[in-house]
Amino acid sequence: MSPSPGAKANLAEDVLAGDRWALARLLSQIEDGDTEGQEGLIALFPHGGRAHRIGITGPPGTGKSTLVGRLAQAFRSITPNGRATPLTVGIVAVDPSSPFTGGAILGDRIRMGELAGDPGVFIRSMASRGALGGLSRTTGDVVEALDGAGFDVLLIETVGAGQAEVDIARAAQSTIVVEAPGLGDDVQAIKAGILEAADILVVNKADLPGADSTLRALRMSVELGYPRMARAEAEGGVWVPPVLMTQALKGEGVSEVVDAIRGHREYLERSGEGTRRERRRLQAEVEACLREQLAARLSSQLPDGRLEAAVADVVTRRQTPRQAADRLLVGMPR
């Protein structure tokens, strides 16, 4: 028995009225792929587009979660002009090793309990869904729902140098890449893979040996990547990613990161780049949904056993996977 349409509309209405229990329930429906989840999202979607979406990514062991906690605290202490209450913060953790997931916590990180007790902070972990495949779609919907629910700031934490995580981070308006000293060749990987997605670079764990050389290496990478841009910046038009140093555990350097984040948002608005990014992101979302629907259609149209027979011919190497796909599509409605 699914709830009546009235009950569903009420769930989204409750979310818009600030009901956190209703929000948690709606997010679970979205994660489970329920029709109710999509209907709730449709109801919230027109209210969205106002949150500042901030992606925080980087290799494991760099202290991202601690930094996210500190950033949340910092935003909670900001009350914009003309408002009576401070900024509200939603946290989405797509990091299986994040303490936000409730998993085992190694070391002496910031106590997330402090944040959990704050009604202006909502924390959602995406780790329980297991494999990362398809996670970027679900995460996008969850972030969209939190945006529609009215949070001012959304902190999206992902781990690693993989494409799925970078995709999630790219869906943010401002992407922070976190490094730590002493991860050896990491800077190499960062340069090749993530640097182009970074709006702000942070070297956390500034107290560890090698922090200065990591900072220098990243600054050099940025200079190498943005030689013409650095010149254009002098004319005010281009964002060159700042490289900052923090010791998130003690809260040191965090306010500079907040300043950089707010500066980046101003840049996005001033330059029109924010609108362009949002348009690109939504177009990619539409195209991904199209691909999904087409695949679902196809599997409902292929006669029983056709796919299996085609795969059997691939296994015996009578045809390549691409030949099999071509042949399966011959005779399908075009």
Next chain:
Amino acid sequence: MSPSPGAKANLAEDVLAGDRWALARLLSQIEDGDTEGQEGLIALFPHGGRAHRIGITGPPGTGKSTLVGRLAQAFRSITPNGRATPLTVGIVAVDPSSPFTGGAILGDRIRMGELAGDPGVFIRSMASRGALGGLSRTTGDVVEALDGAGFDVLLIETVGAGQAEVDIARAAQSTIVVEAPGLGDDVQAIKAGILEAADILVVNKADLPGADSTLRALRMSVELGYPRMARAEAEGGVWVPPVLMTQALKGEGVSEVVDAIRGHREYLERSGEGTRRERRRLQAEVEACLREQLAARLSSQLPDGRLEAAVADVVTRRQTPRQAADRLLVGMPR
């Protein structure tokens, strides 16, 4: 002007005759998405299916490339019974920080020149293609071509904890996950993300402090993940991933890894698991090709401006991306 069909057939024939220049050219055609590349792959495909495909993955900075180099050397010193020449080795590096890519080398890794001068070793880097999106398909085709070209062992090196890299590693028959001491929370991330894909776990850089505790943590993870399997193993039916320690730079522990790899291959053959894995892999390949072709069809069928108009309505939040996709497909041939 594209070459005549005769010329194309000759390229694949030259590859089968052991011409390395022809192989390099064919791989470039495959990477570029050329029709010639697919035709060459079709010619090589029936000859494939005999190589042992070994995936090597793990976080940056763990010394994967050095281990890959050592494994290649070790396999080159093995001459199976009934053969006059040692095993041949193909290396595919999908790691942007790998020295195989010819990029900057940090630290004092093994000299890859030694391998490059060996005619029984063929090295291919996939890093020059930039972003990882779509890379797993191209990598799959490159590995398939090397298999058809007759290499006995294929070492596929990927970096990171991301889904794309895990997908590539999973395409291998035996997957080695490499760790190093002192990466802090890495073991957490490994547990959650990659452990299930690992057939063999290696703690490299055994000389670094913390090696023993990393080894213990991984062994504990394996025991937690395979409690029933460990019992079943006593009856001979199940593979429990061994956790090994190496110091690849000095070659220490490498022969134990080679033994584990060969033991895993025997297990795959004995248990029938190898056939099941290969079937699953090829079915996923066929399905991925189908999705690609369907998307290409759609974009050729949508009237000009339809997609843009739909995206515009998403940008102004009049519809969600999924609603846009649904509406674009209404009226399309089913």
